[in-house]
Amino acid sequence: MTSTINHPLNRKLRMALIGGGGEGFFGRVHALAAGLDQRAELVAGAFSSDPEKSRLAAAAFGVAAPRGYGSYRELIEIEARLPPERRVDFITIATPNHTHFEIAQAALKAGFHVVCEKPLTNDLDQAHELARSVARSGTVFVLAHGYSGYPLVRQAREMIAAGELGQVHAVRVAYLQGGLWGIDPGQPASRAAWKADPAKAGPSGTLADIGTHAFHLLRFTTGLKPQAISATLARFHAARPLDDYGHVVLRCGGGELATITVSQVTHGRLNDLSLEVDGNRGSLQWRQIEPDRLVVRRHSQPVQIHERNRRTAYSDTVRAACRLPGGHPEGVLEALANVYGDGFDAMIRHASGSSADAGPVIHPTVADGVEGVYFVQLCLTSHGELGTWKPWQLPSRGRQHDQ
Numbered sequence: 001m002t003s004t005i006n007h008p009l010n011r012k013l014r015m016a017l018i019g020g021g022g023e024g025f026f027g028r029v030h031a032l033a034a035g036l037d038q039r040a041e042l043v044a045g046a047f048s049s050d051p052e053k054s055r056l057a058a059a060a061f062g063v064a065a066p067r068g069y070g071s072y073r074e075l076i077e078i079e080a081r082l083p084p085e086r087r088v089d090f091i092t093i094a095t096p097n098h099t100h101f102e103i104a105q106a107a108l109k110a111g112f113h114v115v116c117e118k119p120l121t122n123d124l125d126q127a128h129e130l131a132r133s134v135a136r137s138g139t140v141f142v143l144a145h146g147y148s149g150y151p152l153v154r155q156a157r158e159m160i161a162a163g164e165l166g167q168v169h170a171v172r173v174a175y176l177q178g179g180l181w182g183i184d185p186g187q188p189a190s191r192a193a194w195k196a197d198p199a200k201a202g203p204s205g206t207l208a209d210i211g212t213h214a215f216h217l218l219r220f221t222t223g224l225k226p227q228a229i230s231a232t233l234a235r236f237h238a239a240r241p242l243d244d245y246g247h248v249v250l251r252c253g254g255g256e257l258a259t260i261t262v263s264q265v266t267h268g269r270l271n272d273l274s275l276e277v278d279g280n281r282g283s284l285q286w287r288q289i290e291p292d293r294l295v296v297r298r299h300s301q302p303v304q305i306h307e308r309n310r311r312t313a314y315s316d317t318v319r320a321a322c323r324l325p326g327g328h329p330e331g332v333l334e335a336l337a338n339v340y341g342d343g344f345d346a347m348i349r350h351a352s353g354s355s356a357d358a359g360p361v362i363h364p365t366v367a368d369g370v371e372g373v374y375f376v377q378l379c380l381t382s383h384g385e386l387g388t389w390k391p392w393q394l395p396s397r398g399r400q401h402d403q
């Protein structure tokens with residue numbers, strides 16, 4: 001990602017990673033994505049809840065032994081005491097859901113910028129509390145909804161805002177996976193066993209895990225504000241005790257209708273995230289399995305296929321989100337790196353003394369995290385009442401979030 005802002009620090013930002021040790025999945029993805037553009041380097045971490053495993057993982061991540069900490073508490077305490085020219089700038093949290101709140105609170109209290117995994121928390125009060133902590137600290141908080149970093153997702157957002165589809169009236173988001181069929185209910189999961197424990201995963205399974213991504217994609221691209229939600233969830237596989245399938249219908253403020261379908265029990269579907277938006281002048285379609293194509297259709301006209309291509313980019317923002325010439329595939333790492341890039345710009349603004357949100361805030365924030373947790377809670381309530389419509393009552397958000 002090409003940054004256009006001045007860099008008063010003239011150095012890489014220093015990253016600490018919590019999680020990612022051993023078999024840990026997404027921590028490693030964070031380490032790769034954060035470093036992709038040479039704007040940050042991983043210099044510290046608490047990679048596991050087990051101090052010994054954390055220290056072992058430090059070596060695998062190329063982190064010098066003294067900064068491979070035994071716990072996140074130790075990391076925050078010691079890093080906060082280091083002189084500014086050594087201490088980490090930001091802390092990435094890629095640990096099981098139930099730990100996000102306590103780690104993020106400790107990091108914010110110590111004055112660090114935070115990049116946090118979704119769902120923000122398992123509990124709405126905690127989500128609100130984190131939002132208050134971010135406001136108090138004035139630091140940057142990035143929520144890791146990486147799909148919002150795809151160039152053509154950003155283009156879809158811009159095309160919709162520019163009215164290219166006319167008046168939007170319907171949106172369909174689906175996020176389909178089939179991975180649960182790979183888990184034998186009789187056997188402990190080899191990785192992410194915590195996802196089978198509601199005390200750790202939270203009160204929802206698939207909806208919290210991938211439905212929060214789908215909901216953010218809907219909000220990010222269309223800016224539509226839900227007015228009421230009806231949800232029906234199901235559990236079709238015995239691998240986990242929580243929902244693994246669900247349909248959500250959202251009635252939005254201007255009469256628009258949106259649906260979100262989530263599944264982790266659809267054989268053979270591999271992170272099949274799709275977005276379809278209908279307007280009165282056109283419709284668009286994007287799928288993560290072909291992230292470099294955005295299809296736009298208009299009645300009685302040939303289908304338009306927009307490709308990710310720096311030369312023909314729709315706007316400077318979209319161009320800045322591309323690294324390679326068209327035809328060389330870019331994917332989920334680059335998308336997450338774009339979200340990091342937005343966060344880095346905000347961190348640099350912060351370091352130059354201006355407010356972190358003084359410039360354009362395109363990366364998902366703590367407010368998106370609160371919305372995601374509220375979305376899950378409202379869906380669970382609706383489902384518990386046989387799909388009853390529940391009004392969306394979260395207060396309106398600041399200027400950068402609503403289009």
Ligand SMILES: NC(=O)c1ccc[n+]([C@@H]2O[C@H](COP(=O)([O-])OP(=O)(O)OC[C@H]3O[C@@H](n4cnc5c(N)ncnc54)[C@H](O)[C@@H]3O)[C@@H](O)[C@H]2O)c1
Nearest residue numbers: 019020021024025026046047048049094095097117118192
């Ligand atoms: N944004 C995305 O697309 C995406 C994709 C996958 C996972 N996630 C999220 O990332 C988080 C982690 O998921 P995962 O699939 O990597 O899980 P995982 O079980 O594969 O990895 C969790 C890691 O956290 C470590 N850990 C656990 N408790 C810790 C603690 N107290 N201190 C330090 N390290 C600790 C474990 O050792 C492990 O390395 C979850 O919140 C999940 O929802 C997001």
